[in-house]
Amino acid sequence: MLKKVALINDLSGYGKCSINAQIPIISAFGDVASCCLTSYLSNHTGYEKKYKIDLNDDLNNVLDMWNQNNFKFDGIITGYIGNADSILNVREYIADQKIDNDRVLVLVDPVFADNGKMYCEMTEKHVENYKKLMEIATVITPNITEACMLTGVDYESIRVKFGLLKTEKKDEKDLERLSKQVLEILKDVMKKIVVKRSQITIITGIELFNSVVTVLDVNDKDKNIIQTTCNYVDKLDSRPGSGDLFDALFMETSLFGYSLIDCLNIASNFVHNAIRFCNDKNIKKEEGIIYEPILIDNMIALRKATKEKKPEEK
Numbered sequence: 001m002l003k004k005v006a007l008i009n010d011l012s013g014y015g016k017c018s019i020n021a022q023i024p025i026i027s028a029f030g031d032v033a034s035c036c037l038t039s040y041l042s043n044h045t046g047y048e049k050k051y052k053i054d055l056n057d058d059l060n061n062v063l064d065m066w067n068q069n070n071f072k073f074d075g076i077i078t079g080y081i082g083n084a085d086s087i088l089n090v091r092e093y094i095a096d097q098k099i100d101n102d103r104v105l106v107l108v109d110p111v112f113a114d115n116g117k118m119y120c121e122m123t124e125k126h127v128e129n130y131k132k133l134m135e136i137a138t139v140i141t142p143n144i145t146e147a148c149m150l151t152g153v154d155y156e157s158i159r160v161k162f163g164l165l166k167t168e169k170k171d172e173k174d175l176e177r178l179s180k181q182v183l184e185i186l187k188d189v190m191k192k193i194v195v196k197r198s199q200i201t202i203i204t205g206i207e208l209f210n211s212v213v214t215v216l217d218v219n220d221k222d223k224n225i226i227q228t229t230c231n232y233v234d235k236l237d238s239r240p241g242s243g244d245l246f247d248a249l250f251m252e253t254s255l256f257g258y259s260l261i262d263c264l265n266i267a268s269n270f271v272h273n274a275i276r277f278c279n280d281k282n283i284k285k286e287e288g289i290i291y292e293p294i295l296i297d298n299m300i301a302l303r304k305a306t307k308e309k310k311p312e313e314k
């Protein structure tokens with residue numbers, strides 16, 4: 001059945017990322033995207049020159065109007081929120097939504113840093129407010145830099161430890177061994193980051209020797225891990241928008257009813273295919289994540305794989 005997904009994110013006019021990278025995925029799954037812009041930028045902040053229109057006041061009015069019109073959503077994804085006060089306003093809106101719609105799937109991506117560094121214009125206040133927003137999320141998807149900054153764990157020491165792991169994905173046993181090592185390194189981060197029962201924590205962009213790993217954890221409220229899994233893809237340099245694309249794919253596959261592990265694998269593999277496509281076509285990194293030419297083929301492959309599964313596995 002048709003699902004409605006609210007996207008609370010910025011619109012970067014040039015450099016494919018944020019909401020612009022998410023809408024096509026929601027549509028490709030046959031669902032409807034409703035957009036609330038946190039800001040409008042000439043281009044994403046990875047470019048040296050940019051013009052940014054802060055939409056904090058408008059964001060409040062838009063969300064208020066959504067409430068007055070009694071709009072309800074099956075899923076809400078939050079992404080880049082450049083104004084620290086807006087982060088708390090979004091929290092208030094989602095908390096309101098949950099009062100009479102407790103089934104809404106809330107995915108919070110605390111977008112503020114990558115490669116060990118905060119994005120320009122992001123501050124400690126953003127980080128503190130993102131923590132508060134994450135409290136009401138069903139799924140959180142920080143990258144490894146953000147996960148370290150959110151938990152006060154030293155990013156460099158974690159990076160060095162990951163750098164020392166040699167990935168050899170020969171068979172299932174190798175994967176199992178590697179997963180244990182990755183999780184051991186992340187133990188502290190995972191314990192500190194989870195805030196409520198059954199919250200799904202996904203940490204993206206962990207670079208090993210020749211792989212990029214995404215880790216998914218489900219914890220109970222006593223911070224014991226209930227379920228955990230890793231996905232490995234060949235190492236390729238990430239691009240602006242990779243995380244936004246991952247979020248949209250994880251949301252849509254979750255709403256479709258795939259298992260958590262399938263959602264993780266489908267989303268990671270799709271993002272990997274998109275990055276490889278951009279590299280093959282020599283699309284500059286700043287141009288973001290361009291994947292439209294491979295979208296239809298990826299959707300057909302996914303549908304075929306789903307049909308081939310037994311009905312009870314769907």
Ligand code: PXL
Pocket residue numbers: 010012017018041043044045046080111119240241242243244
């Ligand atoms: O998702 C990445 C992103 C989103 N929005 C803006 C950005 C970036 C990354 O640079 O600058 C405005």
